[in-house]
Amino acid sequence: MKVPLPRCRLQRLGGALGVCVAVGFVLQLLGGPLQRRTPAPPPGPLPAPCHPRQHVVFLKTHKTGGSSVVNLLHRFGGRGLRFALPHGYQFGYPEKFRAERVKGYSPGGPPFDIICHHMRFDLAEVQKVMPNDSFYFSIVRDPATLAESAFAYYRAVAPAFRRAPSLASFLASPGRFYQPGLRGNHYARNLMWFDFGLPPVAPGDREAVAEAVAGVERAFAMVLLAEHFDESLVLLREALCWPEEAVVSFPHNRRPRGAVPRLSPGQLARLRAWNALDWALYGHLNRSFWRRAAAFGPARMAAEVARLRRRREALARRCLRGGGPLPGPAIADGRLRPFQPARGGVAILGYALKAGLEAGEREKCARMATPELQYKDILDRRQFGGGNGSGG
Template sequence: MACIVFTSYKHSVVLVDKLPALQYRQRSTRNSTSHYTNVTTHVAFLKVHKAGSTTVQNLLFRFGMRHDLNILLPKSGNYLNRASQKMSLKAGQKSYDIFACHTIYQKQWFDSLLPTDSVYIGIVRDPVERMISSAYYYRDVFGVGYLKRVPRANFIHDLVNYPDKYDTAFFSHTRNSMGKDFGFRRGIEPTNKSKIRKYLDQLNSQFLLVLIMEKFDESLVMLKRLLNWSFGDIIYLKMNSHKHEHTVLNSTEIAKFRNTSFLDFEIYEYFSNVFETKLKQTEDEFYKEVEFFQTTLDKTSEFCSRKNKTEIVALSFGKSKWDEKFQVTQLDCEWMKTKELSFISKLRSTKHIQLA
């Protein structure tokens, strides 16, 4: 079999020009290093708006397909807030395994969706960067009314400096959005620190991991270790990124925004501290694993962006100290590039999809 071999950071990358059909199957198990054990297959993901969550959703959908799991979807759209919106299980299926669509978090609601041994994960993003991304996205892509009314010349600055004029709702696309997604109730006062902290402590006890977008790769490697997954399970291409004008707020504007979107700052700072604590508890080997993962991402991006897709059909990574060998196929590339609504539509309409 003809191939090209690259050596990078103590692992080999092989581009294969002919690949026999492969069936992804449920692995037996592995421990925290390289041998399979107790792979977690019941996962509910809180898809937080404009926080890198579409990328996480995509890899969860692919994980479900690869392991022939039942993925919970709404009957229409990409939001699931009521039991009546759930698609019915197919004949012979006992429960759902994966949930990764938009919803508002409530523990009882999440508990009702998946088996009792399911783990909950979420994601957060720097509130200022999330707000800027969200403002441009919902103005330019969806034409949201209140955002279109803000003058374009000083769009973000006016939105932040004049919230009483342009962004009056307690929850909006640009105000306390993460707070809404995580289930905070409308009207909670910023001075009620103890109530906010109590709910954040509850969330921390209910979520196995809250990923940090600014440390996305570290978060995914942490997730891989906690769920005993493979690098092949967390490989990704960046999704749903909307290009927009670069905007920098000054310290006064950040203070104003912190005042109006206080829940998002509380959430982000709380879970950033939790994640930093988790990082401090890891060994030096963790960062070498992250570096290894980032090398695989670079190679995968290069492979998936090739113009000539007929000559080489798979990218094969050799066994490492952190994982067994795995492959990225052209089909994987296609699914990684699939937009959210299209992915959900295909999952709905296809009786059985399996990555091969």
């Protein structure tokens, strides 16, 4: 038979248990002698604040995706920055760049903020036009796919391509069609090397090739990769300290996907061998790019790229008729219709805006959709109050 405890003993026991529970709970919260805790590491230094770069030199190389980069530069700078503009649409290309080809340039006059239209690069001449703290960057592409694109786009202006009945015929015997020094034939061999303004050297002269490539790395703080365009934009945004919205862009000057032929391994190898200087340049800059990407961090890169693509897709759905690109001839608005090559049989894609967009949203969408030539004319009128010339 159990003997009931007196009420006072029960109350004292319950109180003692309550005190123990409360003390244990407090020790868990505060950490006490019953629990060994690892001290938190001291906070590291905060990242230094950055300021958006407003002095920018972009060397737009041919057939590398540079038109898409020019669009984001036009948009960023079009709200008050001063562009170094050509009198026409290129700075005297294929001649080397000269400062006097910039509209409104005068020696000792105020420098410009952004230069981004086609030129054959000359560092000393560009430095006459741009401030000393300018950020120099460019873009490169696998010379095999670049050469295929150039063959389709420049058939009318490159004699070596015009004489060849097909790309396969050209690759079978390039020397049969190619004549060095003939005007327009710079499009047919080592086009990136030419655009960077590098001297003609023998591909087998490794020392001369290495010296030329090293000069590119000294002049340019960054070189993007066309094949990894979104990763390039992520790294560019960080380097320029620009807001995310500034580097969201629609692809420009593209061909329909089905119109781009698939090159065989043999064709790729022959095109790289024919463009050996470009292949050496691309290989070196490719390795430099991935070192920068590794320092940025693979997980961080994947997250940034995914966010960039989501933003682009959302804007395409909001802005564009059909939600994406259209063949140039199908775009009724001449302000948005892209330039079409004189020969080649492939329509370059562009964009048409959705009907019913509100005024502010329509303006934003139009800036993203406007092709390079029309945008250049807008900037020209804004800076000089007139139209454009037709010369380079």
